[in-house]
Amino acid sequence: MTSSSSPSWSERFVVRDGVRLSCRDWGRPGEPGEQSDRGEQSDRGEQGGFRGDQGGFRGDVLLLHGLAGHAGEWDATARLLRDSGHRVVALDQRGHGGSDRNPSDGDVSRAAYVADAVAVIEQLGLERPVLIGQSLGGSTALLTAAAHPELPRALVLVEAGPDGAKPGVQEQIGGWLRAWPVPFPSRAAAVAYLGGGTDAVGEGWAAGLEERADGLWPRFDPEVMVRSLDENATRAFWDEWTALACPTLVVLGQGEHGGIIGAEEYAEMVRRQPALHGTSLPGTGHDVHLEQPGVLHRLIVDFLADGGSACARHTDACLGVHSTS
Template sequence: MASDLPDAVTARRVETERLATNVLVSGDPDGTPVCLVHGNVSSARFWAELMADLPDDYRVVAPDLRGFGGSETKPVDATRGVRDFTEDLTALFDELGLERLALVGWSIGGGVAMQYAIDHPERLSDVVLVSTMSPYGFGGTTRDGTPCRPDHAGTGGGLANDEFVERLAAGDTSAEDDASPRTVMHAFYVGPAHEFDPETADAYVEAMCDTAVGDGNYPGDAVASEHWPGVAPGEHGVLNAVSPKYYDTSGLVDIDPKPPVLWVRGDADMIVSDTSFFDAGYLGQAGELPDWPGEDVFPPQPMNEQTRDVLEAYATEGGSYTEEVFADVGHSPHIERPGRFRELLTGFLAD
């Protein structure tokens, strides 16, 4: 992977008591520390172009989470939510001597950032949420976080596309059909107007295929359910870790101190939205999952409304947040509008 990195970005392996972590680094070692946390089925490689364009007076680190990219593959205990990831980050920050820093999280990385803020608010100068998952987890809840099903059916590892998982495990970098990682990236990671540079696209797809696949990692295990759509979360793996059965960071409202929060998203995002193509409720409403019990039983999860509700409460309790919406942008504002994103990020961190 190091061979395809921009010149200003280097990779190093950091050993901690918890995890051997692959970390991308850039900038001044004595500069203002910023950590970039990637999303699901990706790696720190998706941050590299941004890292190369940030001012040199930042010390930027972008780790691969466990089971992703070049980091060690260790199982994810989903019953702890995303705390396996946040505790890995704490060990990494301690090893690197990062006592206080800005934390930027994309997608599931946003969920990790919110959990980290709850557990260690004193270590964060700023929090930036990029296309973040909802504080109420992924799928299966109404606006106030109430579960649609008592066993959280319709969320977790059983909702992954089996063919995509097989292609991912095989390291398939082709674009031969709708389930290949490359096709999924083009269709869902960015908006329809975005055109990748071919070499960068190749690097991103290879990074996707570095995801560890299995019950302990992506997507995780599942159990049968008597409730629609017939599957509920297991206890292991990434998608179960962000199921609302185990994940809830609405407690962000009560942290002290309260670092300022910047929330950046695209208005054409099909992964995290109020009409997500990865949410069982929306897929049922759209006729893609049969026998949908209806909106009164299992509505689409209003992901952005939930995030806004929690951040509004955060502001009411003495914090502050800013929401920035990029027009005609999908799930990856930092990739689709890199110049605007860089200016927004650096301006926010400078305040």
């Protein structure tokens, strides 16, 4: 991880009910106390000068990765948002990355993920942050915004939606995770396997692996990942979607293999939230944030700056007819 402008992030820890959560706190440009890419603990205070309008500050952002992912997936997007004037925090969700791999309370429910996000917001002093989540992180963001409408300024879902139930999802995902040929003998081998032919995706996934004496290993337990999908396998979240009260942007993939949100689901999302802003990006799949971080950043910044007029509203944007690139 490199930065051409300034040092990058510091590691911060939040503890909720005995579960330790690791966060990458990117701060904002020119802020004292920034650390190097090694992620060393910062000694700055909780206030840190993050709030206020001076210096073109554009508000706080919380980034939430997907299942079996890690906070580092957001590095490119986080740096761009930070350099645009936002304070940015990326969370390793419970069971992932630098957070507790096997939560001591055994709870990997949707409610636990939401409570973690709220704890990070409160303990790190994020003021009405924009919640941005990809895939399962988008589910966390959606449910947090629905349960705590006073918390977010806006919501951005990347390849995420409320549809369900998906009875076979645990078997499918569990089989895939257990099939990883670990340990990977090299970074190149991990990139080739995890990228599915897309280097940017492979690099993003490989960056989350742990280096041991015998090779590279995932920093998660496949069985914990499978359990975290219990609710997604049995129910949809349309009531929570309908309850959303903040401006919302949905960004979907439109690559060779497509994204995971179909036209029918998106149409229902629009019907229930007519003010929704949405777009799909040609040439991207499920990992939009890894494939096109610059485009994603511009969509987010434009959406926040002008309420979304720069993004196609629900008019066919994600129905396979029109797209924004």
